[in-house]
Amino acid sequence: MSNEYLWFLTFEAINKNKLSLANNLPLGLFGIHYDYRDEEMEQAIKTAVSVWLKGLHQSFMASVTPDGTAGDLPWKLPNLDCQSKAELRWKDGHTFYQYLRNVTTDTVSFNELGQLKYKDIKIVNVQQSVPGEVEKKWREVGMFTSGGIHMKHITWPNGHTTPPTGKPKRHFLRIVTREEPPFVEYRDLSQNGSCGHFSYLCHVYDRDKNEFRISNTTVKRCCTGLSIDFLHRLSVALNFDFYLYEVEDYQWGNKNSDGNWDGIVGDLVHGKADMAVASMTIDEDRSTAINFSVPYMETGITFIVAIREGAISATAFLEPYDYPSWCLILVCSVHVTGASIFLFEWLSPYGLDHGRKLSPTYKFSLFRTFWLMWAMLFGAAVTTDTPRGVSSKFMSNIWALFALVFSASYTANLAAFMITKEEYYDLSGMQDWRLQKPYAMNPPFRFATIANGTTESNIKKNNANMYEYMKKYTQRSVEQAMESLKTQTLHAFIYDASVLKYQEGKDKDCRLITVGNWYATTGYGVGFPFKSPWLDRVNNVILNLQYEGEMERLKEFWLAGACHTKRKKTNNNRGIGNGVSSSTLGILNFTSAFILLAAGTGLAVLTLILEQCYFCFARKRLRSWDKKGCCALVSLVGEVGVLSACQVPGNGRTATGQMPDSYRTNAGPRLDSC
Numbered sequence: 001m002s003n004e005y006l007w008f009l010t011f012e013a014i015n016k017n018k019l020s021l022a023n024n025l026p027l028g029l030f031g032i033h034y035d036y037r038d039e040e041m042e043q044a045i046k047t048a049v050s051v052w053l054k055g056l057h058q059s060f061m062a063s064v065t066p067d068g069t070a071g072d073l074p075w076k077l078p079n080l081d082c083q084s085k086a087e088l089r090w091k092d093g094h095t096f097y098q099y100l101r102n103v104t105t106d107t108v109s110f111n112e113l114g115q116l117k118y119k120d121i122k123i124v125n126v127q128q129s130v131p132g133e134v135e136k137k138w139r140e141v142g143m144f145t146s147g148g149i150h151m152k153h154i155t156w157p158n159g160h161t162t163p164p165t166g167k168p169k170r171h172f173l174r175i176v177t178r179e180e181p182p183f184v185e186y187r188d189l190s191q192n193g194s195c196g197h198f199s200y201l202c203h204v205y206d207r208d209k210n211e212f213r214i215s216n217t218t219v220k221r222c223c224t225g226l227s228i229d230f231l232h233r234l235s236v237a238l239n240f241d242f243y244l245y246e247v248e249d250y251q252w253g254n255k256n257s258d259g260n261w262d263g264i265v266g267d268l269v270h271g272k273a274d275m276a277v278a279s280m281t282i283d284e285d286r287s288t289a290i291n292f293s294v295p296y297m298e299t300g301i302t303f304i305v306a307i308r309e310g311a312i313s314a315t316a317f318l319e320p321y322d323y324p325s326w327c328l329i330l331v332c333s334v335h336v337t338g339a340s341i342f343l344f345e346w347l348s349p350y351g352l353d354h355g356r357k358l359s360p361t362y363k364f365s366l367f368r369t370f371w372l373m374w375a376m377l378f379g380a381a382v383t384t385d386t387p388r389g390v391s392s393k394f395m396s397n398i399w400a401l402f403a404l405v406f407s408a409s410y411t412a413n414l415a416a417f418m419i420t421k422e423e424y425y426d427l428s429g430m431q432d433w434r435l436q437k438p439y440a441m442n443p444p445f446r447f448a449t450i451a452n453g454t455t456e457s458n459i460k461k462n463n464a465n466m467y468e469y470m471k472k473y474t475q476r477s478v479e480q481a482m483e484s485l486k487t488q489t490l491h492a493f494i495y496d497a498s499v500l501k502y503q504e505g506k507d508k509d510c511r512l513i514t515v516g517n518w519y520a521t522t523g524y525g526v527g528f529p530f531k532s533p534w535l536d537r538v539n540n541v542i543l544n545l546q547y548e549g550e551m552e553r554l555k556e557f558w559l560a561g562a563c564h565t566k567r568k569k570t571n572n573n574r575g576i577g578n579g580v581s582s583s584t585l586g587i588l589n590f591t592s593a594f595i596l597l598a599a600g601t602g603l604a605v606l607t608l609i610l611e612q613c614y615f616c617f618a619r620k621r622l623r624s625w626d627k628k629g630c631c632a633l634v635s636l637v638g639e640v641g642v643l644s645a646c647q648v649p650g651n652g653r654t655a656t657g658q659m660p661d662s663y664r665t666n667a668g669p670r671l672d673s674c
Contacts, residue, residue, distance in 0.1 A: 004164050006030060007157065014124075014138070022126045022136045028157035029126040031138065034119070047108060055100040062099075074099075118146035127155040171240040173534075175231070176264050176273035177202065178247050180478070182502045182558045183227040183279035183524070189220060198232050199224035204246040210476055211250050218245065226558035227524075230296060231277045233550065234526075237541045238534070242275075253286055254452050261289050263452075268529045275534060276527030281454045281496065283522065291530055293538045295523020296551060301455050302497040303447075303516045304504060305425045306485040320413035329406065334373045337399050341392045342369040348389025364388075372396070377403045425491055427516040430463065435492075438469055447492040448473035448481070455495050458520050470494075478503065486511060498524075498559060505561020512563075 009031040022029075034040075063071045075092035090096075101110045109117040123142035129135045142151035156163055177184050186204055187195075195201055202223035205213045223244055235242060253265025260266065264280060267273040268290045281299060282292045318326060345351035345364060352364065364385050372384045376399055387393055425445075427434065438445040449455045451474050460467040473490060475481040482503055484490035493500070497518050504512045526542075528535050545551050 004169065005166060006164060008032060022138050023134075025126045025136065026157070027126055027128065027136060027159050028155050031124045031126075033122045033124050033138075033140075035122075047105075050105065051100060051103045051108060054103045054105070055096065058102065059096060059099045120145050123149070123151065125155055171238075173240050173242045173274040174272070175242045175244050175275045175277055176247050176267045177223065177227070177244060177276065177278040178250055178252070178264065179204075180279045180499060181225065183225045183499075184223055185225045187222045187224060189222055195222035196224075198229050200228060200232070200242075200244055202244040202246065205248065205250075207250070213248070213250075226297075226554055227277050227279060229554055229558070230545075230551075233545060234277075234538060234541055237544075238537050245273075251452055252280055252454070253289075254457075255285065255289070264527065265289050268527050271529065274529070274532070275538075279496065279499065279524050280527055281522050282525040283454045283457070285457065286454075286527075291528045291532060291535050292525035293528070293535060294542050295525050296542045296545070297498065297524045297555060298521065299496050299498045299524055300518030300521040301430075301458060301494060302500055302514055302518050303427045303492050303494055304482075304485065304500040304512055304514050305427070305492050306488070307422045307424045307511045307513055308488070316417045317414065319417040320410050333402070334377065335370065337395070337402075338369040338373040339366065341372075341387060341395045341399070342366045344392035344395055345369075345387040345389045348387075348391055351387060351389035351392060373399060376400050377406065379403070379407060424513055425515070427492060429517045430519045432516070435466060445491050446473050446489070447494060448475050448484075448490055449494045450475055450477065450481070453495075454522075459494070482507070482512065502559050502561065505559065505563045507561075507563055510563040 007026075007029055009025075009029065011032050011034065014031050014033060059074055060070070063073050065071050075095045078090040078093070080090070097114070101112075101114050103110070107118075111117050121144040122140050123144060124138045125141040126136050127139045127141075129137045139153075141154050142149060179186050186202070187199065189195060189201075199222045202221055203218035204221050204223075205218055206215050208214055231242070231244075234240075247264050247267055249262055251263030253261055253263035255261055261269050264273075264276045264278065265286055268276055276290075279299075280286075282295060286292070321329070342365075346354065364387060368385045369387075372386070374380070375382050375384050376396070387396060425434065434441060434445040435447060438447070448470050449459065456467070456474075459470070475484065475490070475493065478495065478499060481490065481493040481495070485493055497514070500514050504514050526538055528538075542551075
């Protein structure tokens with residue numbers, strides 16, 4: 001019997017015939033006792049009869065009517081005898097029981113279960129009959145009555161002078177761990193050499209950038225994180241203290257060729273630690289060497305990639321409409337409508353009237369119609385010639401309405417295509433073609449994980465070809481892998497989903513994103529040596545924490561990051577709007593516009609060259625061929641009859657330096673000379 005609690009024996013466990021003797025019982029033991037002499041039994045019988053009579057009286061009074069006459073009792077007497085074969089049960093007995101339970105006297109009162117609320121109970125205590133002697137006896141030291149407990153002259157367990165604390169002595173455990181944010185993080189001690197709230201002193205090794213020990217002795221650091229927070233709750237619930245230390249070889253645990261285990265698993269197997277608390281995943285191989293608790297957090301294998309800065313597409317200004325739509329608008333609609341307007345103008349009596357109203361002052365041709373169509377479509381502030389016919393004017397207004405709708409819809413959609421697109425490798429899962437056939441990309445797709453972990457073990461067992469390819473890209477740590485992703489040394493990193501989710505949320509520039517479905521779903525568990533007495537206790541605490549939602553609160557506190565909060569505001573489940581983000585517009589945002597301007601300038605130069613070639617070489621031949629001026633109907637300038645300067649002797653000028661009247665450009669179309 002320990003000294004941390006008060007220990008009581010019930011009345012049945014005490015030797016009632018030899019109450020005064022207690023030599024075989026420990027000193028300071030308490031017991032519950034009450035009188036059972038004849039006088040006490042006689043008094044109990046009298047009390048029972050009194051309660052019975054009061055119950056009968058109350059049931060009779062309940063049957064009295066308001067006018068004072070006695071009615072039927074609320075219960076009927078049972079009609080039973082020993083020879084009856086019917087059910088030996090008083091049907092109205094429960095009703096009479098309710099009256100009895102409501103009886104209250106100066107010494108008797110019942111609770112809802114029909115039990116006495118108050119009973120005088122004696123409290124006895126094992127004490128030495130004479131101080132200093134071995135003989136021990138039961139002595140009355142108190143009384144429990146309706147007025148409370150009254151105690152005096154107590155001997156505490158094992159003769160102590162003070163009462164016990166009411167809690168057992170705290171156990172002390174050795175707990176092994178290793179760093180992996182956000183589950184276990186190392187921090188420096190405060191100036192006074194202590195750790196903060198929910199962080200604990202831990203003994204770790206100084207290591208180089210490759211995680212190799214650079215000393216044989218440990219240094220004191222503060223350990224914090226989700227797993228440490230969880231350990232705090234375990235220690236409070238199970239009342240233990242602990243010595244927290246880092247595993248010497250910094251490994252999780254792998255089985256060597258000689259059959260021995262290293263890392264955290266090895267420390268548990270060899271008895272160096274009583275418990276392992278870290279982000280250690282539960283897997284089949286480790287379970288053959290140690291016991292795991294129930295998972296305190298779910299995890300799996302997933303992928304994280306870097307978001308790459310994209311460039312504006314060279315054809316971004318064309319993307320509001322697909323290519324068939326552009327062909328329909330710019331090729332078919334413009335020219336068909338222009339040809340229709342010219343046809344209406346040709347047939348209209350107010351227009352060209354079948355060519356009868358051709359005059360030097362009325363310049364309207366097929367090419368001028370096309371120029372009108374383009375100017376109206378893009379709202380260009382340029383000089384154009386307008387038709388005179390009613391039908392052609394009406395058709396021009398219809399085209400203006402079409403141009404308004406086109407311009408509005410194009411402008412509204414253009415903004416969505418003029419922002420920078422963010423690109424990333426949206427892997428679907430472990431069977432994604434880029435992982436199964438990395439050489440199908442140029443350059444080959446590069447991916448990796450950390451050596452000697454459950455992720456590598458799983459891939460090695462289930463995807464041998466992937467494992468052989470990715471070995472040359474193996475990363476030393478998660479931090480190195482994140483840096484490799486940002487520099488594009490690595491295209492994808494495969495690891496524990498919970499750790500990668502944390503890395504995604506805390507990234508400074510929010511340039512990392514987890515992709516793909518979880519693979520090989522498992523959980524993080526607390527490790528124990530076989531036959532550990534702490535396994536069932538820890539399992540019960542974990543289940544209680546999960547039931548109360550405490551583990552979910554820890555997860556939200558430690559795994560959430562600023563990038564997660566930012567991305568929750570967007571529409572899709574990855575939080576980056578299908579790979580597009582908004583930012584201040586820069587030169588890159590107008591790349592396609594500049595390309596359009598450059599291409600237009602080039603086409604203008606080409607048109608200038610063609611124009612010069614036409615006026616220098618083709619126009620003379622066209623004039624000799626077209627005797628009736630038909631070309632004026634399709635001419636863009638409407639003056640095909642004017643010779644270019646290169647065709648007129650002396651540059652087409654008179655001796656005074658003036659152009660002849662027959663060659664001036666403002667003389668109108670010379671149909672008879674084209």
